[in-house]
Amino acid sequence: MVGIRVTVDGTRYDDDVEPRTLLVHYLRERVGKVGTVVGCDTSNCGACTVHLDGRSVKSCSVLAVQADGREVTTIEGLARDGTLHPMQQAFHENHALQCGFCTPGMIMQAIDLLGDNPDPDEHQVREGLEGNLCRCTGYQNIVRAVLDAARKMSPGAGPDRERAAEQAAPVAGGGE
Amino acid sequence: MTATAEPEVGRARRRKEDARLITGRTRWTDNLQLPGMLHLAMLRSPVAHGTITGIDVSAAREMPGVIAVHTGADFADEQGSLPCAWPITEDMKSPAHPAIAVDTVKFAGEVVAVVAARTAAAAVDALEAIDVGYDDLPVVLDMEAALAEGADLVHPDLGTNRNAYWAFDSAQAGTGGDVEQAIAEAEVVVRRRFRQQRLIPAFMEPRSIVVDPTGEQYTVWSATQVPHVLRVMMALTLGVPEHKLRIIAPDVGGGFGGKLQFTPEEAITFLMARRLGRPVKYTESRSESLLAAHHGRDQIQDLTVAARRDGTITGLKVELMADMGAYLGLVTPGVPILGALMFNAIYKIPAYHFGCTNVFTNKTWTDAYRGAGRPEATFGIERMMDELAVELGMDPLDVRRKNWITHEEFPFTTIAGLTYDSGNYEAATARAVELFDYEGLRAEQRRRRESNDPVQLGIGISTFTEACGLAPSRVLGSLRYGAGGWEHAQIRMLPTGKVEVVTGSSAHGQGHETAWSQLVSDKLGVAFEDVEVLHGDTATSHKGMDTYGSRSLVVGGVAVVKAADKVIEKARRIAAHILESSEDDLEFEAGKFTVRGTDKSASIQDCALAVFAGHDYPEGMELSLDSDATFDPENLSYPHGTHLAAIEVDTETGAVHVRSYVAVDDVGTVVNPLIVEGQVHGGLAQGIAQALFEEAVHDEGGTLVTGTMADYLIPSAADLPSFTTDRTETPSTSNPIGAKGVGEAGTIASTPAIVNGVLDAIRHLGVRDVEMPCSPRRVWAALQGARDTAPTAPGPGGGLGSIDATDPQEEVQ
Numbered sequence: 001m002v003g004i005r006v007t008v009d010g011t012r013y014d015d016d017v018e019p020r021t022l023l024v025h026y027l028r029e030r031v032g033k034v035g036t037v038v039g040c041d042t043s044n045c046g047a048c049t050v051h052l053d054g055r056s057v058k059s060c061s062v063l064a065v066q067a068d069g070r071e072v073t074t075i076e077g078l079a080r081d082g083t084l085h086p087m088q089q090a091f092h093e094n095h096a097l098q099c100g101f102c103t104p105g106m107i108m109q110a111i112d113l114l115g116d117n118p119d120p121d122e123h124q125v126r127e128g129l130e131g132n133l134c135r136c137t138g139y140q141n142i143v144r145a146v147l148d149a150a151r152k153m154s155p156g157a158g159p160d161r162e163r164a165a166e167q168a169a170p171v172a173g174g175g176e
Numbered sequence: 177m178t179a180t181a182e183p184e185v186g187r188a189r190r191r192k193e194d195a196r197l198i199t200g201r202t203r204w205t206d207n208l209q210l211p212g213m214l215h216l217a218m219l220r221s222p223v224a225h226g227t228i229t230g231i232d233v234s235a236a237r238e239m240p241g242v243i244a245v246h247t248g249a250d251f252a253d254e255q256g257s258l259p260c261a262w263p264i265t266e267d268m269k270s271p272a273h274p275a276i277a278v279d280t281v282k283f284a285g286e287v288v289a290v291v292a293a294r295t296a297a298a299a300v301d302a303l304e305a306i307d308v309g310y311d312d313l314p315v316v317l318d319m320e321a322a323l324a325e326g327a328d329l330v331h332p333d334l335g336t337n338r339n340a341y342w343a344f345d346s347a348q349a350g351t352g353g354d355v356e357q358a359i360a361e362a363e364v365v366v367r368r369r370f371r372q373q374r375l376i377p378a379f380m381e382p383r384s385i386v387v388d389p390t391g392e393q394y395t396v397w398s399a400t401q402v403p404h405v406l407r408v409m410m411a412l413t414l415g416v417p418e419h420k421l422r423i424i425a426p427d428v429g430g431g432f433g434g435k436l437q438f439t440p441e442e443a444i445t446f447l448m449a450r451r452l453g454r455p456v457k458y459t460e461s462r463s464e465s466l467l468a469a470h471h472g473r474d475q476i477q478d479l480t481v482a483a484r485r486d487g488t489i490t491g492l493k494v495e496l497m498a499d500m501g502a503y504l505g506l507v508t509p510g511v512p513i514l515g516a517l518m519f520n521a522i523y524k525i526p527a528y529h530f531g532c533t534n535v536f537t538n539k540t541w542t543d544a545y546r547g548a549g550r551p552e553a554t555f556g557i558e559r560m561m562d563e564l565a566v567e568l569g570m571d572p573l574d575v576r577r578k579n580w581i582t583h584e585e586f587p588f589t590t591i592a593g594l595t596y597d598s599g600n601y602e603a604a605t606a607r608a609v610e611l612f613d614y615e616g617l618r619a620e621q622r623r624r625r626e627s628n629d630p631v632q633l634g635i636g637i638s639t640f641t642e643a644c645g646l647a648p649s650r651v652l653g654s655l656r657y658g659a660g661g662w663e664h665a666q667i668r669m670l671p672t673g674k675v676e677v678v679t680g681s682s683a684h685g686q687g688h689e690t691a692w693s694q695l696v697s698d699k700l701g702v703a704f705e706d707v708e709v710l711h712g713d714t715a716t717s718h719k720g721m722d723t724y725g726s727r728s729l730v731v732g733g734v735a736v737v738k739a740a741d742k743v744i745e746k747a748r749r750i751a752a753h754i755l756e757s758s759e760d761d762l763e764f765e766a767g768k769f770t771v772r773g774t775d776k777s778a779s780i781q782d783c784a785l786a787v788f789a790g791h792d793y794p795e796g797m798e799l800s801l802d803s804d805a806t807f808d809p810e811n812l813s814y815p816h817g818t819h820l821a822a823i824e825v826d827t828e829t830g831a832v833h834v835r836s837y838v839a840v841d842d843v844g845t846v847v848n849p850l851i852v853e854g855q856v857h858g859g860l861a862q863g864i865a866q867a868l869f870e871e872a873v874h875d876e877g878g879t880l881v882t883g884t885m886a887d888y889l890i891p892s893a894a895d896l897p898s899f900t901t902d903r904t905e906t907p908s909t910s911n912p913i914g915a916k917g918v919g920e921a922g923t924i925a926s927t928p929a930i931v932n933g934v935l936d937a938i939r940h941l942g943v944r945d946v947e948m949p950c951s952p953r954r955v956w957a958a959l960q961g962a963r964d965t966a967p968t969a970p971g972p973g974g975g976l977g978s979i980d981a982t983d984p985q986e987e988v989q
Binding site: 018020021025028029033034035036037038039040041042044045047074075076078079084088091092093095097098099100101102103104107122125126127129130131132133134135136137138139140141142143 | 201
C-alpha cells in the first residue's frame with residue numbers, strides 16, 4: 001500500500017492505496033465520488049473524465065498514486081453553492097443528455113476543450129469531443145451545448161475555484 | 177396552484193431528470209455499497225463450442241479476499257433454464273439455456289465459474305487461478321452451412337440447427353394474392369440478397385446487478401429496462417416466490433433493447449446471494465458487455481419484387497435467415513417476426529410472402545436491438561425500391577410515389593393484415609424534398625458524374641413506417657408472445673396538493689419524468705413542478721410492462737392520462753359536495769371545478785385536502801382520489817417519415833462522407849418537441865452507425881474480435897454530421913394523446929437512406945452493392961470491381977478501416 005494525499009473537489013484526503021489502483025476506482029470506491037463512472041476498459045469512451053490540476057484526464061488511465069499531491073475536480077465539484085457551471089447549465093438548456101451516463105465525462109471534457117479554445121467552431125467541438133462516446137444523443141445537442149456555453153463563458157469563466165486553479169496553471173486544457 | 181396558461185403538451189420543457197445527471201448525483205447500480213457486500217467476477221469460456229472436462233477452483237479459493245468460488249455443477253439443480261417468452265411456432269426447437277454452463281459451452285463468452293470476493297479486484301485476480309479443461313467441438317458459425325445436410329450441430333439433442341420456420345402468406349391469409357403467380361406474370365422481377373450484419377447494442381452503462389438477500393424480500397437492483405418482466409421471469413426460473421422479490425431499476429444508462437433481457441449474470445448474481453446469504457454485486461467490464469450481452473440484427477435477406485414497367489409493384493417475396501446465436505433469450509426468435517408485417521411498409525402491395533428460418537450458431541445470442549426486426553425490414557424494402565427504380569430507369573422517389581398509400585386512403589389495411597390508422601406520406605416527403613434541395617442536389621450529381629469528379633455525390637432515400645406502441649395484448653397473443661402489451665399507471669393526490677404519478681414504464685434516458693409531468697399537469701391543472709414521477713421499483717410501481725418498442729408514451733402515457741381522468745371523476749363528487757352543487761353542473765378546467773354560470777369554484781387541491789381531512793364528504797364516497805388505470809391499446813401506432821441523405825464518396829479512397837441529412841418524421845402529436853428531436857438524433861446516429869461503422873465480427877474459431885470499443889466502432893462526434901430535422905404532425909387516431917412513438921424511428925429510417933446514397937453515388941461506375949458497414953475498404957474494393965457483391969470479409973474496426981482479422985499482416989488505411 002502507498003500513502004497518497006489528494007484534494008478532490010476541494011477536500012483533502014489522505015489514503016493508503018494499492019499501487020495498481022486506478023484513479024477512477026479510488027474516486028468511486030474510496031472517496032465516494034460515484035458521479036464519475038466507468039464505461040469501458042480500453043480508455044475509448046471517456047465517461048470517467050475528470051480534471052487533474054485543471055486538465056482533463058481519463059481517470060481510468062491514471063493511477064491513484066499519480067494523483068498524489070494534486071488536485072482532482074469531478075462533475076460533483078463543478079457547481080458552487082447551488083449554482084451550476086455554465087457548461088452544466090448549457091447541457092440542460094440544450095437537451096444534451098438522455099440517459100446521462102456519458103454526461104459527467106462529456107461535461108468535464110467540454111470544459112477542458114473551451115480552456116484550450118474558448119471560441120471553437122462546430123468542427124473543432126466535434127474533434128475536441130472525439131474521445132468521449134455517447135450512445136443516446138447523436139452528439140448534435142452536445143455540440144450545440146458546448147457552442148452555447150462558449151458564448152456564455154468569457155475565457156476561463158466558471159466557478160471561482162476552477163478559475164483560480166486555471167490561473168495558477170494557465171494551461172487549462174489540452175489532454176493530448 | 178393553478179394551471180399554467182400555456183398548455184404543457186407540445187412545450188419544449190427542459191428535463192427534470194437533468195438536475196441529478198449533470199451534477200453527478202446519480203444512482204447507477206454500480207454505485208451501491210451495502211454492509212458486508214461481496215463482489216463477483218465471472219470466468220467466461222474462450223471456446224465457442226466444447227465439452228468441459230474439468231474445472232479446478234481449489235487455487236482460486238485460497239486467493240486473498242476470496243470468499244467463494246462456484247461452477248455450473250454447484251448450481252445445476254437450482255438455476256433452471258433462462259426463459260424464452262416468445263415461442264413463435266408450436267414446433268419451435270428450444271434448447272436448455274443454463275445461466276452458468278454445466279458440462280458444455282456453446283459460445284465464447286459463456287460463464288463457466290464465478291468468484292465472490294471482498295473486493296472487485298480480488299475477485300478478478302482469482303479468475304486467473306481457475307483451471308478449466310475443454311474438449312473442442314466443431315464450431316458452427318455460418319447460417320447456410322448450419323442448415324446444410326449433415327451439418328455439425330450447436331445443440332445435438334435438438335437434431336437440427338433450425339430453430340423454427342415462420343411464414344406469412346397473403347394468399348393463405350386471405351389478405352391478398354399469390355406472390356408466386358405475381359412473380360410469374362411480372363413484367364419486371366428484381367431479386368437481391370442483402371446482409372444485415374450483427375450489431376451490439378453497446379449502451380453506455382455496463383450492466384450491473386446487486387442482490388441483497390438479507391431482508392424479507394430479496395432486493396435486486398439491476399441496470400435493466402424491464403424490472404417488471406425481470407421479476408416475473410426470475411420468479412418463474414429460480415424458484416423464488418414472486419412476492420419475495422423486489423426489483424429496482426435505479427438510474428439506468430441506456431438500453432436500446434440490450435437491457436430487455438433476463439440475463440445469465442442476473443441469475444448468477446441472485447444464486448450467489450442466495451447461496452452466501454450476503455449482498456453481492458456484479459458489474460461487467462465493457463469487454464464482457466460486448467462479448468456476452470445479447471447482440472442484434474444478423475440476417476440474410478433474399479428478396480424478390482415483382483412489378484410492372486410503369487413501376488407498380490405487383491408482389492413481394494421475402495425469405496430470411498436469422499441468426500439466433502447459441503441460445504434463445506427473452507424474445508430472440510420473435511425479433512425477425514416483428515419485421516414480418518413491415519416489409520410491405522408504406523406501399524400497396526397486392527401479393528406478399530414472408531418466410532423466416534431461424535438458425536442456431538455458436539455465437540452470442542441475438543435479441544432486441546433498437547427497432548428489433550423493423551430496421552431489417554425497412555432496410556430490405558427501401559433498398560429494393562431503389563433497385564427497382566434502377567431497373568426501370570425511374571427516379572427512386574417516383575417509384576415510391578407510385579406505390580405508397582395516399583393520405584386519403586387511411587385507415588388502410590395492409591397486405592400483412594395491419595390497419596394503419598393515419599399518415600401522410602406525401603406531406604412528409606414534400607417537406608423533406610424542400611429542406612433537402614432535392615432537385616439542386618440531383619443537378620450537382622449530374623455535374624459531378626459528367627466531370628468525373630473523384631468525389632461522387634449520391635442521394636439516399638428512405639420513406640419508412642414502423643409499427644410502434646407494442647402492443648395490443650390480443651395481437652401479441654396471436655403471435656404466440658408470452659405476455660400482454662398493456663401498461664399500468666397510478667396517480668396519487670397528496671394532501672398538500674402535490675401529485676405522485678406511478679408508471680409501469682421504466683425510463684432509462686427517455687425523459688418520462690418530464691413528459692409524464694407535462695401530461696398530468698395539463699390533465700389535472702397542477703403545476704409541472706408539483707408532479708413527481710415514480711418508476712423502476714416494483715415496491716412502488718407494482719405493475720408494469722416496462723420500456724421497449726416505442727411503447728412508453730403511446731401505451732404507458734395513455735395509462736397515465738386515463739388514471740388522471742379517473743382522479744377528476746372522483747374529485748368531481750367531493751367538489752360538488754364542497755360547492756353544494758350537482759355534479760352535472762360542474763365544469764372542470766385548468767385544475768378547477770366551477771359551477772356553470774357562477775364564479776363558485778373548488779380546485780383539485782381543495783378536493784385532495786378535503787379527502788385527506790375527511791371531515792365532510794358525501795355519504796358512501798370512498799375517501800380517496802387516487803386512481804389506477806391499465807391501458808391495453810387497440811392498435812399499434814404507425815410513425816412514418818421521409819429521410820434524405822446526401823452522400824459523398826471519394827472514389828480514390830472509398831471514404832464515405834454524409835454531407836447532409838434531412839429527416840422529416842411524423843410521430844403524431846408531440847408532448848415535448850425537445851425530447852422528440854433528441855430521440856431522432858440518437859436514432860439516426862445508431863442507424864448511420866450500422867450503415868457505415870459497426871459490425872460484430874467473429875473469427876473462424878468463434879471468437880469475437882470486436883470485443884473492445886477500440887474494435888467495435890461506435891461513432892464519435894467527429895464521425896457524424898449535424899442533422900436537419902423537421903416534423904409533420906398527423907395524429908394517431910388509435911390513442912387519446914394522438915402520439916405514435918419516436919424511440920426507434922431514426923434508427924429504422926436512416927440505415928437504408930445512407931446505403932442507398934452510397935450506391936447512388938457509385939452505381940454508374942459499375943458497383944451493384946456494398947455490404948454494411950460501408951467501410952472505406954469495402955467501398956474501395958467494390959469500386960475496383962474485385963467482386964460485385966460482398967467484396968471483402970468482415971474485419972474488426974471495419975467501419976473506419978483497421979486491421980483485417982483474417983489477415984493480420986494487411987494494414988488497411
